[in-house]
Amino acid sequence: MTALPDKSDTLCPVARSQAVIGDRWAVLILRELFMGNRRFDSLLAQSQATPQMLSSRLKRLEADGMIERKHYMTKPPRYEYELTEKGRAFHPVLLALREWGETWHKSPHEDVAVRYTHLTCGKDAGIGTVCQSCGEPLRREDLKAEFSPSYAQERAARRDAVKNGKSA
Amino acid sequence: MTALPDKSDTLCPVARSQAVIGDRWAVLILRELFMGNRRFDSLLAQSQATPQMLSSRLKRLEADGMIERKHYMTKPPRYEYELTEKGRAFHPVLLALREWGETWHKSPHEDVAVRYTHLTCGKDAGIGTVCQSCGEPLRREDLKAEFSPSYAQERAARRDAVKNGKSA
Numbered sequence: 001m002t003a004l005p006d007k008s009d010t011l012c013p014v015a016r017s018q019a020v021i022g023d024r025w026a027v028l029i030l031r032e033l034f035m036g037n038r039r040f041d042s043l044l045a046q047s048q049a050t051p052q053m054l055s056s057r058l059k060r061l062e063a064d065g066m067i068e069r070k071h072y073m074t075k076p077p078r079y080e081y082e083l084t085e086k087g088r089a090f091h092p093v094l095l096a097l098r099e100w101g102e103t104w105h106k107s108p109h110e111d112v113a114v115r116y117t118h119l120t121c122g123k124d125a126g127i128g129t130v131c132q133s134c135g136e137p138l139r140r141e142d143l144k145a146e147f148s149p150s151y152a153q154e155r156a157a158r159r160d161a162v163k164n165g166k167s168a
Numbered sequence: 169m170t171a172l173p174d175k176s177d178t179l180c181p182v183a184r185s186q187a188v189i190g191d192r193w194a195v196l197i198l199r200e201l202f203m204g205n206r207r208f209d210s211l212l213a214q215s216q217a218t219p220q221m222l223s224s225r226l227k228r229l230e231a232d233g234m235i236e237r238k239h240y241m242t243k244p245p246r247y248e249y250e251l252t253e254k255g256r257a258f259h260p261v262l263l264a265l266r267e268w269g270e271t272w273h274k275s276p277h278e279d280v281a282v283r284y285t286h287l288t289c290g291k292d293a294g295i296g297t298v299c300q301s302c303g304e305p306l307r308r309e310d311l312k313a314e315f316s317p318s319y320a321q322e323r324a325a326r327r328d329a330v331k332n333g334k335s336a
Contacts, residue, residue, distance in 0.1 A: 101181025
Protein backbone atom coordinates (compact mmCIF):
# COMPACT_ATOMS: atom_id res chain seq x y z
CA MET A 1 0.00 0.00 0.00
CA THR A 2 2.94 2.38 0.10
CA ALA A 3 3.42 2.73 -3.64
CA LEU A 4 1.66 5.48 -5.46
CA PRO A 5 -1.18 4.26 -7.63
CA ASP A 6 0.24 3.17 -10.94
CA LYS A 7 -1.30 4.71 -14.03
CA SER A 8 -2.96 1.46 -14.99
CA ASP A 9 -4.22 0.78 -11.46
CA THR A 10 -7.00 3.28 -11.55
CA LEU A 11 -9.49 4.81 -13.93
CA CYS A 12 -9.26 8.15 -12.14
CA PRO A 13 -7.74 10.73 -14.52
CA VAL A 14 -6.59 12.91 -11.63
CA ALA A 15 -4.59 10.04 -10.15
CA ARG A 16 -3.10 9.25 -13.55
CA SER A 17 -2.16 12.88 -14.16
CA GLN A 18 -0.53 13.04 -10.77
CA ALA A 19 1.51 9.95 -11.56
CA VAL A 20 3.14 11.98 -14.34
CA ILE A 21 3.29 15.50 -12.98
CA GLY A 22 2.62 15.08 -9.27
CA ASP A 23 5.94 16.56 -8.41
CA ARG A 24 6.62 20.18 -7.68
CA TRP A 25 9.76 20.25 -9.79
CA ALA A 26 8.00 18.84 -12.82
CA VAL A 27 5.36 21.57 -12.61
CA LEU A 28 7.99 24.31 -12.26
CA ILE A 29 9.89 22.91 -15.25
CA LEU A 30 6.70 22.88 -17.32
CA ARG A 31 5.98 26.47 -16.24
CA GLU A 32 9.42 27.50 -17.54
CA LEU A 33 9.01 25.67 -20.83
CA PHE A 34 5.68 27.45 -21.37
CA MET A 35 7.55 30.72 -20.85
CA GLY A 36 10.00 29.74 -23.59
CA ASN A 37 12.84 28.96 -21.18
CA ARG A 38 14.26 25.85 -22.88
CA ARG A 39 17.88 25.32 -21.91
CA PHE A 40 19.37 23.41 -19.03
CA ASP A 41 21.26 26.29 -17.42
CA SER A 42 18.38 28.71 -17.44
CA LEU A 43 15.93 26.00 -16.30
CA LEU A 44 18.36 25.37 -13.47
CA ALA A 45 18.41 29.03 -12.46
CA GLN A 46 14.66 29.55 -12.57
CA SER A 47 13.46 26.24 -11.13
CA GLN A 48 16.09 26.35 -8.33
CA ALA A 49 16.43 22.60 -8.59
CA THR A 50 19.82 20.93 -8.25
CA PRO A 51 21.43 19.79 -11.53
CA GLN A 52 20.74 16.14 -10.56
CA MET A 53 17.09 16.87 -9.75
CA LEU A 54 16.56 18.85 -12.94
CA SER A 55 18.25 16.22 -15.04
CA SER A 56 16.17 13.37 -13.60
CA ARG A 57 12.91 15.32 -13.97
CA LEU A 58 13.69 16.22 -17.59
CA LYS A 59 14.37 12.55 -18.36
CA ARG A 60 11.13 11.54 -16.70
CA LEU A 61 9.11 14.18 -18.57
CA GLU A 62 10.71 13.01 -21.81
CA ALA A 63 9.91 9.35 -21.06
CA ASP A 64 6.31 10.36 -20.30
CA GLY A 65 6.00 12.10 -23.67
CA MET A 66 5.64 15.60 -22.21
CA ILE A 67 8.79 17.09 -23.71
CA GLU A 68 11.27 16.48 -26.53
CA ARG A 69 14.97 17.07 -26.48
CA LYS A 70 16.46 18.81 -29.50
CA HIS A 71 20.02 19.68 -30.46
CA TYR A 72 20.74 23.36 -30.71
CA MET A 73 24.51 22.83 -30.99
CA THR A 74 26.41 19.76 -32.09
CA LYS A 75 30.01 20.49 -31.05
CA PRO A 76 29.84 20.20 -28.12
CA PRO A 77 26.35 18.64 -28.09
CA ARG A 78 23.84 20.93 -26.42
CA TYR A 79 20.11 20.40 -26.12
CA GLU A 80 17.00 22.36 -25.59
CA TYR A 81 13.65 21.08 -24.46
CA GLU A 82 10.33 21.54 -26.20
CA LEU A 83 6.83 20.76 -25.06
CA THR A 84 5.06 18.06 -27.06
CA GLU A 85 1.34 18.25 -27.85
CA LYS A 86 0.69 16.34 -24.62
CA GLY A 87 2.88 18.79 -22.73
CA ARG A 88 1.16 21.81 -24.27
CA ALA A 89 -2.19 20.31 -23.32
CA PHE A 90 -1.16 20.77 -19.69
CA HIS A 91 -1.51 24.56 -19.94
CA PRO A 92 -5.05 24.78 -18.49
CA VAL A 93 -3.78 23.08 -15.32
CA LEU A 94 -1.09 25.75 -14.93
CA LEU A 95 -3.66 28.51 -15.52
CA ALA A 96 -5.89 27.00 -12.82
CA LEU A 97 -2.93 26.68 -10.42
CA ARG A 98 -2.00 30.28 -11.18
CA GLU A 99 -5.51 31.50 -10.37
CA TRP A 100 -5.59 29.62 -7.11
CA GLY A 101 -2.08 30.80 -6.19
CA GLU A 102 -2.72 34.46 -7.07
CA THR A 103 -5.97 34.39 -5.10
CA TRP A 104 -4.96 32.42 -2.01
CA HIS A 105 -1.22 32.86 -1.69
CA LYS A 106 -0.66 36.56 -2.13
CA SER A 107 -0.75 39.43 0.34
CA PRO A 108 -2.50 42.60 -0.75
CA HIS A 109 0.79 44.45 -1.21
CA GLU A 110 2.23 41.87 -3.62
CA ASP A 111 2.02 42.17 -7.37
CA VAL A 112 0.97 39.40 -9.76
CA ALA A 113 3.86 37.50 -11.35
CA VAL A 114 2.63 37.56 -14.94
CA ARG A 115 0.10 39.81 -16.62
CA TYR A 116 -1.79 38.35 -19.56
CA THR A 117 -3.33 40.37 -22.35
CA HIS A 118 -6.17 38.50 -24.07
CA LEU A 119 -5.36 38.99 -27.75
CA THR A 120 -8.91 38.10 -28.78
CA CYS A 121 -10.38 41.15 -27.05
CA GLY A 122 -7.17 43.14 -26.56
CA LYS A 123 -7.76 43.62 -22.83
CA ASP A 124 -6.31 42.46 -19.51
CA ALA A 125 -7.20 38.77 -19.10
CA GLY A 126 -7.04 38.94 -15.29
CA ILE A 127 -5.98 36.02 -13.12
CA GLY A 128 -8.73 33.51 -13.93
CA THR A 129 -9.20 30.77 -16.50
CA VAL A 130 -11.77 32.85 -18.37
CA CYS A 131 -11.00 36.39 -19.55
CA GLN A 132 -12.07 38.99 -16.96
CA SER A 133 -12.75 41.44 -19.77
CA CYS A 134 -14.75 39.40 -22.32
CA GLY A 135 -15.64 36.20 -20.42
CA GLU A 136 -14.18 33.78 -22.96
CA PRO A 137 -12.20 30.74 -21.72
CA LEU A 138 -8.50 31.56 -22.05
CA ARG A 139 -6.41 29.59 -24.53
CA ARG A 140 -2.65 29.76 -24.47
CA GLU A 141 -2.35 30.90 -28.07
CA ASP A 142 -4.57 33.92 -27.34
CA LEU A 143 -2.46 35.20 -24.43
CA LYS A 144 0.38 37.67 -24.45
CA ALA A 145 2.42 37.35 -21.26
CA GLU A 146 4.41 40.07 -19.55
CA PHE A 147 6.30 39.79 -16.27
CA SER A 148 5.35 42.29 -13.58
CA PRO A 149 8.33 44.52 -12.64
CA SER A 150 8.87 42.75 -9.32
CA TYR A 151 8.72 39.28 -10.86
CA ALA A 152 11.09 40.34 -13.64
CA GLN A 153 13.49 41.50 -10.92
CA GLU A 154 13.12 38.22 -9.02
CA ARG A 155 13.97 36.24 -12.15
CA ALA A 156 16.95 38.44 -12.98
CA ALA A 157 18.30 37.94 -9.45
CA ARG A 158 18.03 34.14 -9.84
CA ARG A 159 19.78 34.25 -13.18
CA ASP A 160 22.59 36.40 -11.74
CA ALA A 161 22.94 34.24 -8.64
CA VAL A 162 23.48 31.12 -10.75
CA LYS A 163 25.92 32.97 -12.99
CA ASN A 164 27.90 34.01 -9.93
CA GLY A 165 27.77 30.48 -8.56
CA LYS A 166 25.55 31.33 -5.62
CA SER A 167 22.10 30.19 -4.63
CA ALA A 168 19.37 32.79 -5.24
CA MET B 169 19.71 25.25 -3.88
CA THR B 170 18.16 21.93 -2.90
CA ALA B 171 15.19 23.27 -0.97
CA LEU B 172 11.94 23.84 -2.77
CA PRO B 173 11.15 27.51 -3.23
CA ASP B 174 9.49 28.76 -0.09
CA LYS B 175 6.14 30.45 -0.50
CA SER B 176 7.61 33.83 0.32
CA ASP B 177 10.64 33.34 -1.94
CA THR B 178 8.82 33.90 -5.16
CA LEU B 179 6.00 35.92 -6.64
CA CYS B 180 5.04 33.05 -8.93
CA PRO B 181 1.57 31.78 -7.96
CA VAL B 182 2.22 28.38 -9.55
CA ALA B 183 5.31 27.86 -7.36
CA ARG B 184 3.37 28.96 -4.28
CA SER B 185 0.46 26.64 -5.08
CA GLN B 186 2.88 23.77 -5.56
CA ALA B 187 4.43 24.46 -2.17
CA VAL B 188 1.03 23.62 -0.66
CA ILE B 189 -0.36 20.93 -2.92
CA GLY B 190 2.64 19.80 -4.96
CA ASP B 191 2.34 16.32 -3.65
CA ARG B 192 0.43 13.50 -5.27
CA TRP B 193 -1.10 12.36 -2.01
CA ALA B 194 -2.40 15.81 -1.18
CA VAL B 195 -4.15 16.02 -4.55
CA LEU B 196 -5.70 12.57 -4.14
CA ILE B 197 -6.92 13.49 -0.64
CA LEU B 198 -8.47 16.70 -2.00
CA ARG B 199 -10.12 14.69 -4.78
CA GLU B 200 -11.71 12.43 -2.16
CA LEU B 201 -12.90 15.33 -0.01
CA PHE B 202 -14.56 16.87 -3.07
CA MET B 203 -16.37 13.55 -3.54
CA GLY B 204 -17.68 13.78 0.03
CA ASN B 205 -15.32 11.09 1.38
CA ARG B 206 -14.44 12.67 4.72
CA ARG B 207 -13.29 10.03 7.17
CA PHE B 208 -9.85 8.65 7.84
CA ASP B 209 -10.59 5.00 7.05
CA SER B 210 -12.30 5.64 3.77
CA LEU B 211 -9.68 8.23 2.77
CA LEU B 212 -7.12 5.53 3.52
CA ALA B 213 -8.87 3.01 1.29
CA GLN B 214 -9.37 5.33 -1.66
CA SER B 215 -6.08 7.24 -1.59
CA GLN B 216 -4.07 4.02 -1.02
CA ALA B 217 -1.69 5.98 1.18
CA THR B 218 -0.25 4.42 4.32
CA PRO B 219 -1.85 5.56 7.61
CA GLN B 220 1.34 7.56 8.42
CA MET B 221 1.38 9.23 5.02
CA LEU B 222 -2.33 10.08 5.15
CA SER B 223 -2.06 11.40 8.67
CA SER B 224 0.89 13.67 7.85
CA ARG B 225 -0.74 15.00 4.68
CA LEU B 226 -4.00 15.74 6.52
CA LYS B 227 -2.07 17.67 9.18
CA ARG B 228 -0.22 19.61 6.51
CA LEU B 229 -3.43 20.45 4.61
CA GLU B 230 -4.99 21.58 7.89
CA ALA B 231 -1.97 23.78 8.74
CA ASP B 232 -2.16 25.28 5.26
CA GLY B 233 -5.81 26.20 5.75
CA MET B 234 -7.14 23.82 3.09
CA ILE B 235 -9.19 21.59 5.39
CA GLU B 236 -10.80 21.63 8.82
CA ARG B 237 -11.08 18.75 11.23
CA LYS B 238 -14.45 18.27 12.91
CA HIS B 239 -15.69 15.85 15.55
CA TYR B 240 -18.36 13.47 14.40
CA MET B 241 -18.11 11.36 17.53
CA THR B 242 -16.80 12.30 20.97
CA LYS B 243 -16.43 8.93 22.75
CA PRO B 244 -14.10 7.77 21.38
CA PRO B 245 -13.10 10.99 19.59
CA ARG B 246 -13.48 10.61 15.83
CA TYR B 247 -12.99 13.28 13.23
CA GLU B 248 -13.99 14.04 9.74
CA TYR B 249 -12.35 16.47 7.35
CA GLU B 250 -14.00 19.32 5.51
CA LEU B 251 -12.71 21.57 2.79
CA THR B 252 -12.38 25.24 3.74
CA GLU B 253 -13.17 28.03 1.31
CA LYS B 254 -9.51 27.94 0.23
CA GLY B 255 -9.73 24.18 -0.25
CA ARG B 256 -12.95 24.44 -2.27
CA ALA B 257 -11.31 27.08 -4.46
CA PHE B 258 -8.93 24.36 -5.62
CA HIS B 259 -11.70 22.65 -7.60
CA PRO B 260 -10.84 24.20 -11.00
CA VAL B 261 -7.33 22.72 -10.72
CA LEU B 262 -8.81 19.24 -10.25
CA LEU B 263 -11.17 19.77 -13.20
CA ALA B 264 -8.21 20.78 -15.37
CA LEU B 265 -6.17 17.78 -14.18
CA ARG B 266 -9.16 15.55 -14.89
CA GLU B 267 -9.46 16.86 -18.44
CA TRP B 268 -5.77 16.35 -19.12
CA GLY B 269 -5.84 12.87 -17.56
CA GLU B 270 -8.98 11.74 -19.40
CA THR B 271 -7.54 13.02 -22.68
CA TRP B 272 -3.92 11.88 -22.42
CA HIS B 273 -3.91 8.96 -20.04
CA LYS B 274 -6.73 6.76 -21.24
CA SER B 275 -6.86 4.05 -23.88
CA PRO B 276 -9.86 4.05 -26.20
CA HIS B 277 -11.40 1.02 -24.47
CA GLU B 278 -11.39 2.63 -21.03
CA ASP B 279 -14.34 4.45 -19.55
CA VAL B 280 -14.24 7.84 -17.85
CA ALA B 281 -14.06 7.70 -14.05
CA VAL B 282 -16.77 10.25 -13.30
CA ARG B 283 -19.55 11.57 -15.47
CA TYR B 284 -20.78 15.09 -14.76
CA THR B 285 -24.22 16.40 -15.57
CA HIS B 286 -24.26 20.17 -15.92
CA LEU B 287 -27.28 21.16 -13.83
CA THR B 288 -27.49 24.56 -15.52
CA CYS B 289 -28.34 23.04 -18.93
CA GLY B 290 -29.28 19.53 -17.79
CA LYS B 291 -26.86 17.85 -20.18
CA ASP B 292 -23.61 15.87 -20.10
CA ALA B 293 -20.82 18.31 -19.15
CA GLY B 294 -18.13 16.23 -20.90
CA ILE B 295 -14.54 16.06 -19.70
CA GLY B 296 -13.47 19.69 -20.13
CA THR B 297 -13.51 22.76 -17.93
CA VAL B 298 -16.34 24.28 -19.94
CA CYS B 299 -19.60 22.40 -20.58
CA GLN B 300 -19.47 20.45 -23.85
CA SER B 301 -23.22 20.94 -24.23
CA CYS B 302 -23.75 24.65 -23.48
CA GLY B 303 -20.19 26.08 -23.48
CA GLU B 304 -20.39 27.66 -20.02
CA PRO B 305 -17.37 27.38 -17.66
CA LEU B 306 -18.11 24.57 -15.18
CA ARG B 307 -18.56 25.46 -11.53
CA ARG B 308 -18.54 22.77 -8.89
CA GLU B 309 -21.98 23.71 -7.52
CA ASP B 310 -23.53 23.21 -10.97
CA LEU B 311 -22.24 19.66 -11.42
CA LYS B 312 -23.88 16.38 -10.53
CA ALA B 313 -21.27 13.62 -10.38
CA GLU B 314 -21.82 9.94 -11.05
CA PHE B 315 -19.18 7.19 -11.06
CA SER B 316 -18.94 5.16 -14.26
CA PRO B 317 -19.70 1.45 -13.59
CA SER B 318 -16.04 0.42 -13.89
CA TYR B 319 -14.83 3.19 -11.57
CA ALA B 320 -17.56 2.35 -9.04
CA GLN B 321 -16.30 -1.24 -9.13
CA GLU B 322 -12.68 -0.12 -8.69
CA ARG B 323 -13.61 1.92 -5.62
CA ALA B 324 -15.67 -0.90 -4.13
CA ALA B 325 -12.72 -3.26 -4.54
CA ARG B 326 -10.42 -0.83 -2.72
CA ARG B 327 -12.91 -0.44 0.10
CA ASP B 328 -13.27 -4.20 0.44
CA ALA B 329 -9.52 -4.79 0.30
CA VAL B 330 -8.92 -2.41 3.20
CA LYS B 331 -11.78 -3.99 5.14
CA ASN B 332 -10.22 -7.40 4.65
CA GLY B 333 -6.79 -6.04 5.64
CA LYS B 334 -5.25 -6.43 2.19
CA SER B 335 -3.82 -3.95 -0.26
CA ALA B 336 -6.11 -3.26 -3.23
